[in-house]
Amino acid sequence: MPHTDVVVTGLGATTPLGGDVASTWDAMLAGRSGVGPLTQEWAQNLPVRIAAQLAVEPSEKIERVKLRRLDRSEAVALIAAHEAWADAGLADSGLDTERLAVSVGTGIGGAMTLLAQDDILEASGPRKVSPHTVPMLMPNGPAAWVGLELGAKAGVHSVASACATGAEAIAQGLDIIRSGRADVVVAGGTEAVVHPLPIAGFASMRAMSVRNDEPERASRPWDKGRDGFVLGEGAGVVVLERAEHAKARGARVYARLAGTGITSDGFDIVQPDPEGRGFVRAVRKALAEADLAGSDVVHVNAHATSTPTGDMVEVAGLRAAIGDHVVLTSTKSMTGHLLGAAGAVETIATILAIRDGVIPPTVNLDDPEDGLLDVAAHKARHVDVPVALNNSFGFGGHNVALLFTRP
Amino acid sequence: MTRDEIIAGLAEILEEVAGVNPDDVAEEKSFTDELDVDSLSMVEVVVAAEEKFGVKIPDNEVQNLKTVGDAVSYIESNA
Numbered sequence: 001m002p003h004t005d006v007v008v009t010g011l012g013a014t015t016p017l018g019g020d021v022a023s024t025w026d027a028m029l030a031g032r033s034g035v036g037p038l039t040q041e042w043a044q045n046l047p048v049r050i051a052a053q054l055a056v057e058p059s060e061k062i063e064r065v066k067l068r069r070l071d072r073s074e075a076v077a078l079i080a081a082h083e084a085w086a087d088a089g090l091a092d093s094g095l096d097t098e099r100l101a102v103s104v105g106t107g108i109g110g111a112m113t114l115l116a117q118d119d120i121l122e123a124s125g126p127r128k129v130s131p132h133t134v135p136m137l138m139p140n141g142p143a144a145w146v147g148l149e150l151g152a153k154a155g156v157h158s159v160a161s162a163c164a165t166g167a168e169a170i171a172q173g174l175d176i177i178r179s180g181r182a183d184v185v186v187a188g189g190t191e192a193v194v195h196p197l198p199i200a201g202f203a204s205m206r207a208m209s210v211r212n213d214e215p216e217r218a219s220r221p222w223d224k225g226r227d228g229f230v231l232g233e234g235a236g237v238v239v240l241e242r243a244e245h246a247k248a249r250g251a252r253v254y255a256r257l258a259g260t261g262i263t264s265d266g267f268d269i270v271q272p273d274p275e276g277r278g279f280v281r282a283v284r285k286a287l288a289e290a291d292l293a294g295s296d297v298v299h300v301n302a303h304a305t306s307t308p309t310g311d312m313v314e315v316a317g318l319r320a321a322i323g324d325h326v327v328l329t330s331t332k333s334m335t336g337h338l339l340g341a342a343g344a345v346e347t348i349a350t351i352l353a354i355r356d357g358v359i360p361p362t363v364n365l366d367d368p369e370d371g372l373l374d375v376a377a378h379k380a381r382h383v384d385v386p387v388a389l390n391n392s393f394g395f396g397g398h399n400v401a402l403l404f405t406r407p
Numbered sequence: 408m409t410r411d412e413i414i415a416g417l418a419e420i421l422e423e424v425a426g427v428n429p430d431d432v433a434e435e436k437s438f439t440d441e442l443d444v445d446s447l448s449m450v451e452v453v454v455a456a457e458e459k460f461g462v463k464i465p466d467n468e469v470q471n472l473k474t475v476g477d478a479v480s481y482i483e484s485n486a
Contacts, residue, residue, distance in 0.1 A: 065426030069447075131450040 003289070004178045007407055009251045010088025010239030011348050012080040012188075016232050016335050019056025020083055024335075024345070025352050027055075028360035029380045033216035033334050035230050042196050048208045050215040051194045052232030052336030069132045070145065071110040072192035076235040076341075077142035078149060081186055085150060088239040089251055090184065101154040101182040102147040103173045104237065105165035107340030107394070108193045110137030115197055142190045146237070154182040160340070162394030163305070165189045166236060167343025167402055171260035173240040183245040188237035188344035199231060205270070207307060219337075220364035221304035221330035222311050222372050229305040232336030236344030238351070253407040255351045258387075259290030265397030272310055272393060276317030282399040283321035283389065290403045292387060294322030297403070299359050299388040301350040304330035305337050314391065315373055327383060329376045333363045343392035347402060350390040354406050358382050408486065410434075413460065413479045420455045424448050434476035442475075462486050 013020065016034025017027035027034070034052040043049045058075035059067060067075060081104070085091055113136040120128050135141055140158040147156035155176070161168045166189025173187030202208045209228040211218035219230040246253055261282035267273040287294060300318060304311045311330075318326065331349045332338075338345055353359050358380050365377040390402045414432060421427035425448045431441075438444040444452060453464050456478070462485045464472075472478045 063426070065424075068424075127454060131447040 005243035006174050006177050006240055006257050007243045007246050008238050008254045008257060008351055009241045009246050010084040010090065011254065011351065012083030012085070012087060012237045013235065013345055013348055014054060014056060014076050014079045015234035015338070015345055016052035016055055019060070021087070021348060023055070025349070028331055028334055028349060029358060031334065031361045031363045031379065033219070033363060034232065035215045035218055035336050037212070037215050046196055046199055047203045047210055048199050049212045050209070050218055050230060052230055053194055054233055069136065071113045071136040071141060073106050073110060073190045074136065074142045074145050076192055076233070077104055077188070077190035077237065078145055080188060080190070080235040080237040081146040081150065084186060084237040084239050088241070090239065093249065095184060097151040098153045099183040100150065100152040101176050101185045102143050102150070102152045102156045103159065103169045103176065103185055103187040104143040104146050104190060105159040105161070105169040105340055106139055106142055106190050107160065107162045107165045108191060108198060109139035110141060111193050111198060112195055113137040115195060146186055150186060152186065161398035161400070162396055163337065163339050163342055164392040164394035164398035164400045165340035165343065166345065167347065167390060167392035167400035168262060168398065170238060170240070170257070170344060170347055170402060171262055171400055174257050174260055177240060177242050183242045185240045186237060187240055188235065189341040190235035191339040191341040192233040193339070194231060194233050202231065209306065217364050219306045219333050221302070221306045221333050221362055222315070222369050222375060223365050224367040224369055226306045226308060226311065228307055229332070230336035232338045234335070234338050234345060235341050236348050238344065238347060255354050255404045256407050257402065258292065258405045259286040259288070259403040261285030261289070261401040263399045265399065267397055270395045272313050274313060276313045278397060279314065279317040279391065279393065279399045280321045282401040283317070283391070286389070286401040286403040290405070292403065295325065296387045297322050297326055297389050298383065299353055299385045300326050300328050301346045301353070301388065301390045302328050302330050303391045303393050305332055310393070312369055315371070318373060322389070324373060327359055327374050327376055327381060328362070329359050330362045331360055333365070343390065343400060346392070347390050350388045350404055354385045354388055354404060357384050359385065410479050410483065413482050414475060416459050417456065417475060417478060420452055420459065424451045424455065432475055434474065434479065436475050437473055438475070456482065460486050
């Protein structure tokens with residue numbers, strides 16, 4: 001049965017590199033790092049004292065009283081969603097909101113709210129706990145707020161698959177349109193947990209870089225000197241639209257979401273399958289759904305977080321699933337790891353690579369691993385990109401592959 | 408504390424919690440219909456008022472506080 005064609009008509013983001021898509025993309029192409037020192041007092045006793053914090057505070061875009069009711073993860077999701085919505089030309093377009101759905105996930109959710117309100121509970125008692133606590137910390141909060149503000153009435157969804165969340169939310173958006181339930185899905189991921197507890201937890205797993213003296217050099221995927229990921233915060237949102245619907249309203253189309261692959265490892269709660277079998281299956285599913293061959297894929301925006309084990313498992317999997325010819329990059333070398341937002345922000349970078357014919361660099365790749373594929377190291381690379389793949393993996397054994405093509 | 412002083416104190420809380428313009432706060436104004444204070448924000452207003460004015464405002468009393476004037480009277484007679 002032929003698939004319904006689905007295209008991307010809007011992009012929105014707020015990241016450690018910029019407060020919107022244009023500034024984030026410019027910074028990526030320039031190879032700028034969004035990683036810096038954590039100067040807050042609470043950070044000084046942590047083993048990890050670096051992070052990729054937002055370039056633009058939500059308070060610059062959302063007024064104070066409204067912001068009081070939003071967890072930071074909800075605020076950044078709203079900022080990205082409104083940008084994508086306007087970018088798609090859907091504001092005041094008269095779209096039937098009963099045909100509009102939302103799929104916006106988060107990896108960790110409202111942990112900042114939970115911890116702040118717990119401090120209030122301990123210090124001042126239950127009556128002082130904010131009545132906004134529950135809608136701020138619930139993991140469907142970001143999706144619900146986006147749905148509320150855009151008036152979406154075809155369903156609001158919030159997948160949670162750790163660091164694969166943003167990509168899986170987009171994959172789910174495709175399924176929603178193909179099921180016939182909606183014409184437009186606002187899809188993406190959000191995360192904002194730069195806080196001592198998540199940092200301490202990840203650091204206890206020895207998953208994070210402790211290159212505290214050189215923040216901008218800490219995120220170094222595939223480099224022999226890498227020692228873990230750098231935590232980042234932000235959100236990415238795309239507008240997915242049934243291609244015929246986009247055409248009928250004369251929308252500008254960035255790319256086609258040609259196929260997705262979602263698999264689970266069934267191997268370990270945090271360790272990736274050492275042979276990357278689940279990931280290889282995900283890529284093959286995406287290719288099959290898109291009716292493309294591995295040889296068609298020119299560029300891969302890799303998951304590559306800068307951890308010692310994960311980065312090269314992915315390379316082996318790519319070699320098996322699509323071959324040796326692709327040009328990789330890891331934009332996490334600049335943004336840090338945005339956890340539940342990573343797959344969505346990287347989807348935007350993948351789409352813009354197709355649009356502009358330029359692959360953003362992987363910075364800090366000074367001493368590449370043996371057996372690495374071709375990487376756009378240090379500098380952006382200009383190359384025609386008709387087909388590109390974006391990968392995301394998450395704790396829990398989640399694998400998501402998204403395949404985009406030129407419209 | 409005079410009624411005007413209580414109104415000024417409530418106006419400060421309403422601005423902080425719900426973004427209400429202090430100039431709009433007057434005795435006859437309804438919290439929900441005229442000042443647009445929703446139920447969750449009203450809970451915050453009550454808790455902040457208890458602290459500011461040193462009163463206890465039980466939950467079953469809150470439903471009787473329809474207008475700013477109702478709240479002023481309650482605070483005046485219970486502080």
